[in-house]
Every structure is written in C-alpha cells, then in structure tokens.
Amino acid sequence: MGGTTVARETPAGDLRLANLTKRFGVFTAVDEVNLTIPQGSFFALLGASGCGKTTTLRMIAGLEEPTSGQVLLGDRDIARLRPYKRPVNTVFQSYALFPHLDIFENVAFGLRRRGIRDVGEQVERMLALVQLEGYGRRLPAQLSGGQQQRVALARALINHPQVLLLDEPLGALDLKLRRQMQIELKRIQTEVGITFVHVTHDQEEAMTMADTVAVMNAGRIEQLGAPADIYEFPATAFVANFLGQSNLIAAEAAGAAGDDVPVTAHGARYSVPAARARVDRGPVHLGVRPEKLHLVGSADQVPAGHQHVAGVVSDASYVGVSTQYLLRTAWGSELSVFAANSGSAERFAVGAEAVAHWDPRHAFLLPREPGAEDQTTPVLDEPVGVKS
C-alpha cells in the first residue's frame, strides 16, 4: 500500500472549498466556508487565534475530518481521503521535524514512503533550493530556527504537492529573520509554481507575501481579495481594524445623491464617493486610515475638496519614519493621524489646536450596528495574550 497510489498524477487544478464546515461539539470552528484558490497562487488565510483558519488548513491536509462540505482539488473531492492519500503537503507550525532523523532523511521521508529508491539527487537539489547544502547529516536540533524552517519547507516541497499548506510557518522566528524568510518563501513559490496556502495571524506577513488574502473571523470569511484592495477598501469594521488601523466615525447615511453618499456625523456633514460605500443608507461607519489624514493648523489651510475635523492634539509619538498623533475631537473621540516625517510637514505639540483633513476618495463607508460608537482609538494588532 503506502502512498504510491496518491493522486498526484492527475492534472492540477484549483483548490475549492465548498460549504466546508467543522463543528467540535456545539462549537462551530469553521462555518460554511466557500473559497476558490486558483492553481499556482499564493493565498493567505488571515485571522486571530481561534478564528478557524488552522482548522480549515487541517481539513485541507486531511488531519481533521470536515463535519460537512467538500474540499475539491480540480473536480475531485478529497475531503475524506486519509492525509497520506492526498497530493497536499504541510509545513507545520514549529516545523515538526523528526528529531531522530537527520536532515537528509527528514527531507527524503516522503519520497521513501512512496517507494522511491534513488532519492539522493532530489534531496540534494531540494536542500540547494533552500540553501542548506551540506547540512544533510545534521540532526534537526543542531540547526537554528530559520534553518529548521527551511528544512520543513524542503521536506514538503520535494514531494511536488499540488498544494502546499503553511501553518504559521514563520511564527517562531524573530522579526528580522521573519522578513528575510518572507522574501525567500515568495521567491521559492515563484520558482516552483505550486499553490501555497498560508495561514497566519500576522497581517503584515499576509500582505507582504500573498496574491490573495482571505480575512477570517469566527469561522467565516469576512473578506477576500488582493491585499491592496482589502486594505484600501475593507468590507467590515472587523477587517478595517484587523488589517492595519482605521478611524471609524459613527454616522448616518440617507441614500446616494449622484456619485456621492452624503452622511452626517456628530452634527457635521461629509460625503463619500458612492463607489466606496458598502452601504448608502442607515447607520454607517465613516472610515479613514490614519495615514490618509493630514494635520494643519487651521481650517483655512485645508485644500479644496478635502473634508475636515477640528480638535486638540492629545498625544504625539515620534516613531522615526512618522509621527503618530491623537486628535481629540469636539465630541470626545480621538482620531489617529500618521504624519510621515518627510521634513515638510508642520509639527504639533500636545495641547495645540489642529485640523485633520482628508480626500473623500480615501474614505469609505461600512455598515454599522445601530448601537455601535466611533472606533477611532488605536486598536491593538491582536487581542492581548492570544498570540499563538
């Protein structure tokens, strides 16, 4: 038996999840997820801990059986195949390298299980791809974290899977190494042309690497698209805050007027292009990214066509590339403003009066729960204490 019958010779195809659901008792970890991941793309599943992204990955790998739904590769449903029958390989979180086998045998493991005898050349080629020539006889414990990570990658890639799954592959690395590996992973993906599905809670990592990002929350996909599209025009308040920071001002809209949607917020009137409104009626959030806000000393300095809010600077943090201000508005909320330290901008001291303005084409409208308030103070990247 073994893996020789694996369906890896079938023509590759898109990976499709159809109504994929996983329940653990009463808890629904993955809720009717529908996704198409085109052949050869670099796809990221982004979300906080416990959002269902890892469970989704494990169902694709075959390590978890779906409660219902399908995992289609091309037009074949592989959802109920044992993991060793699937043309899918995984780079595990913290790598799961076999501690008793040396690097060579770790990388050769999949080939050997499929009854391939002459593995030497392939293994050497794969070690070269991940720049680990000459490390074959070491044990995993003798390698650094970054090296182990590359062994895990080589061990999966050598099998030429149709889909490579990466479960927080860079989570255990320090920041500098992580950046380096992000670039390297992207290079390798381009080189081998295999579909990569990358699970991460790090929004920057997802945006750096993936062609397409799916933001997951509570077992569902909140938004799917190219990183820039999601960032520039998020679909929900959750996405707006999970991916980067947003100033979300509670407002009311009363339908589009021409190409614009006028809204009222805290007594003032603003407008947003209709193309950038997810809703145009009822309770909405008027959203502007902090770096799209500009600070000036008084209202008459606001450029024509821009909209503005006046307030008092309540905090100024100099962080090198930019200065991050908090502007307390007349109604009490604080807006976050990032001013690039390009040398031309005026600097504001805490307590100074200032006016924040923005180009309406950079704003967006999101649906709002009727009771929801402004969400304008900086939100932590992820809830405290849940870092996987």
Next chain:
Amino acid sequence: MSALAHVPTGQSTGAKPPPAARRGRYRALPYLLLLPGGGWLLLFFALPLLQLAAASLYDPGGSLATGYAMTWAFGNYPDALAAYWPHFLRSFGYAGLALVLALLMGYPLAYAIAQKAGRWKNLLLVCVVAPMFTSFLVRTLAWKTILSDNGWVVGLLRDVHLLGPDGRLLATPFAVVLGLTYNFLPFLVLPLYASLERLDPRLLEAASDLYASPVRAFRRVTLPLSMPGLVAGTLLFFIPASGDYINAELLGTPNEYMIGNVIDSAFLVRLDYPQGAALSFLLMAAILAVVFGYLRRAGTEDVL
C-alpha cells in the same frame, strides 16, 4: 524500589487529548490493546482482592488441611482487631513518626536539589535514587551493622552519655523508625523534587520584593506551590511504611512488631487464613481512611 516510577505520575497529568478522532475501523483497537494488560490486572489484582474478602469471612474454625467453609463470619473482623489493635497502633505510630522525620529531612533535600544545586542537580538526584540500586533487604541489614552494640555509633553515644553504658540502639523502636525513614525517604523526596523543580525562583524574589520575610515567603509561596508533590510524596511514603514488616523484623524485636508481621505469620506460620485476610482488609481500610482523610484536608484530590 518503586519510587522511581512514581516520578512520572506527577508529570503526566498534562497529557494532551488524543489526536484527531480515528475512523470506525479503529474503534475496537484501544480495547484490543487494553485487553491483555487489563485482563491480567483483573485476574491477578482485582479477583484476588475479592478472594481475600471471601477468605476473611471463612469459618475461623477451619484449617488449611481440613478446608474452610464460607460462613460469612463477620466476627473475624472484631476478633482480629481485639487481638491485634496494639500492632495497628504501632504500625501507624511508627509510620507517622518516620513520616515526620522524613519530612524534616526530605523537604530541605528536595528543595536544595531543585533550587540550589545548579549543575550538580543530576548528580544529587542520582545520589537520592542510588540506595534503591541495591537490594532493600541487604540495605536494611546494613543498619544492623551500623547500629550494632559494638559499632562506633553506639560507642560514640555512650561516650557522650546520650546512651547508658548498656544502652543500645538495635532492637529498639528507634531502630525500626530509623529504618522505615531510611527505606522510604526517596519515595517522598522524588515527587517533592518534581514539584519544587518547577517553582520559579523569581516568585520568591517577587515575594521578598513585596516585603515578605524568608519565613513568610516560604509559607505563602514555596509551600503552597509544592503542595502537589508534598501530598503525593507523603502518600508514597506512608502507604508502604505502614504496611512494612521487614524493618520491624530485622531491626526490632517482637515488642516492635507491626501489623505486617502479624499478617505474615497468620498466613505463613499459623496458617490462619480467615484472620490473616481480615487483618489485611483492616490494614487496607485503615490506610484508605487515613489517605482520604488526609487528601480531603490537603484539598488536592486530583493528585490521584
């Protein structure tokens, strides 16, 4: 020698849940895996206990030669207790005394190895276990040499008048308690060490930073955090110590005999099975009562 094996007991509590549920065809597998070992335990551990219970109710008038009749003679229990209650008292008294001595010696030892030994930790641990590398009986007999009337220990104690000119250590309750303490001390130290080893020394620094004196820091931080090991170690010490009869036999006299000596002779010398069985059950019941009473007070029933 079983103390070695008890160390992992304390540590395996964090067992992960089993991985992904297996499919139907594997459902019978765990039972197949459990069958031989579980069957062995049922047949040669559980069933004998039932047989022992039955034997304790046999007609006390029977004998091994003529055979025993089952007469539901519950009277065997009060009779056995009436005849041998001093031995029960002595068993628990000696075991309790030995436990106190063992705690006084074992806690500093476990603490020193866990927190103060640095790179000597493993060596010292081996020293704790080392006595168990050789035979229990041979080691106990060595105490006969150490405590002998002609030995240097007795000589020294006589010289400093802690012992009278004819005073002796061997064949006294002291020798028996000393032997019990010695033989079961590692059983107390190992689980205690396992607990103390996990104690973060920064907690003590934090306590002293927050104005706790060393004594208070010990009472409020170290002691509560070592409780699981302390409870496990105490039980691992007390259960075998109270059922022991080797120390009383080798280091004492019939005046120091514990309940184990009585049971041994009931089964192997006097061949009075109903009485021996009744005494065995009384011993087990007494130990269980002490253990559960203790666990309730210690408030950590999950140790079991």
Next chain:
Amino acid sequence: MARFWRWVADRWVMGVALLVLGYLSLPILVVAGLSFNRPSSRLSYDFHEFTLDNWRNPCATSDMCDAVVRSVQIGFIATVVSTVLGTLMAFALVRHRFRGRAGINVLIFLPMATPELVMGTSLLALFVAAGVPQGFWTIVIAHVMFCVSFVVVTVKARLAGMDSRLEEAAMDLYASEWQTFRRITLPLVLPGIVAAALLAFSLSFDDFIITNFNAGTTVTFPMYVWGAAQRGIPPQVNVIGTAMFVIALLLVLGSTLRGRRARRAALPVAAPGAAKRP
C-alpha cells in the same frame, strides 16, 4: 556578623541536604565494606577482618547463587511480559478515545497504591482457593501484575510528551498508519519503553513481600537473604548487593553521559557554507 548570617542563610539548606544524602548513602558504604569482611562468626554483623575471598568466590554458598540466577530468570520473564502489556495499554490510553477510560485508569493506579502486603496475601488466597501450586510461575504472575502499572505510567509519560504533530507530519508525508508507527512513533517512544523495562526488572528482582507469599518453596535472592537473616548472613550477600549497585550505577551514568553528549551535539555549530547564505 550580618554577613556571616547571610552566608549561613544562603547555605544551610544545602548543608542539611548533604547530611541527609550522607544518611541515605551510609548503608551502601557499609554493604560495600562488608563485602570485604571475614566475619568473626556466622551471626556477627560487625567488621572483623579484610579479605578478598568473598569477591573471589561469590558462589561459595551455592544456594545463594541459585537464588540469584532464579531472580534473574523471573525478572527477565516478568520484564518482557509486563513491558509488552504495559506498553500496549499506554498506547491505548494516550492515542485513543474510548469508553471506560476512567475505569482503566483506576485499575492501573490501584496496584501502585495498594500495600504490597495486601496484594501478596490476596494472591495467596486466590492461588490456594484455586488449588494452584505455588512456585516459579506464580511468582512470575505476581511480578507481572505489579510491574504492569509502572510500565504503563512510564511509557505514558513519554508518549504524552511526544508532539502529536510529528505523527501528523509523517502521515502528511505519505506514511500510512503502520509506517508512521514504525518510523516515527516507535523510535521516539523507545527510550521510555527501555526505561520502563529497566524499572520493571529492578522492581521484580528486588521484590520480597509479594514474592514471600507466593513463592511456595522457590527461593529468590531476597527470599534467600530473608531466610539467611535468621541463620546467619554469608558475606557474599554483600558482594551481590555491591555488584547490583555498581551495575545499576553504571547503567544510569552511562545513559546520563549519552544524553549529555547528545545535548552537546545539539548545540548550534558553525555551519559549513554559512558565509554563502544571505
């Protein structure tokens, strides 16, 4: 003066610990010493005269050596059987969900908590009631019984400490269930199984109380020592005691050293071609 007290406060625990270790080690030193003793009389336990005779003729009392051989045989059989049974149970408990798990855990725990005296007498009661003649095989049965639980606990600890992702990774890399067990699980759990086997052997070899009730006329080494304690201990008993100690100590030190070497090897080493990497 304050400095003196601080010095004392820092070190008194270690001082007490070393004294206690001395107390624990004293009997072993005495056993080793007595193995070179020519006793003045059969019943004397005092050191009389130095001699190498005991080590030269460890089997001068031949029934003692017979007993040692018998103990080794029993220990070997009991170890093999209990290690196999206990390992199977440990796998069931760690790797599978099933009904009745709590009951099985109790069944495994109880023999470790029951006084040996009770287990010994109850087995005796069973063998007598069933008319089974006591001897070599009843001792083996008893030893397997009390060793199994310790094997389960030891192997379980090792298994539970094993990252289950390693097995998932193997399956992900085309290893079937059997191949995963053979290539990944078994090699990784083996140290635990070996430790359990060594433990089982030492438990069996040294057991006196349970054996005493189920031996019939068969004499194991502890039984021999017990009997000889009344008649007079031949000094060769101390030779055996010392030899056991030395063998066990070498085993432990050997495995510790191997572990340390493996750990040293595990330290990151300057890599060949490190300069080539970005």
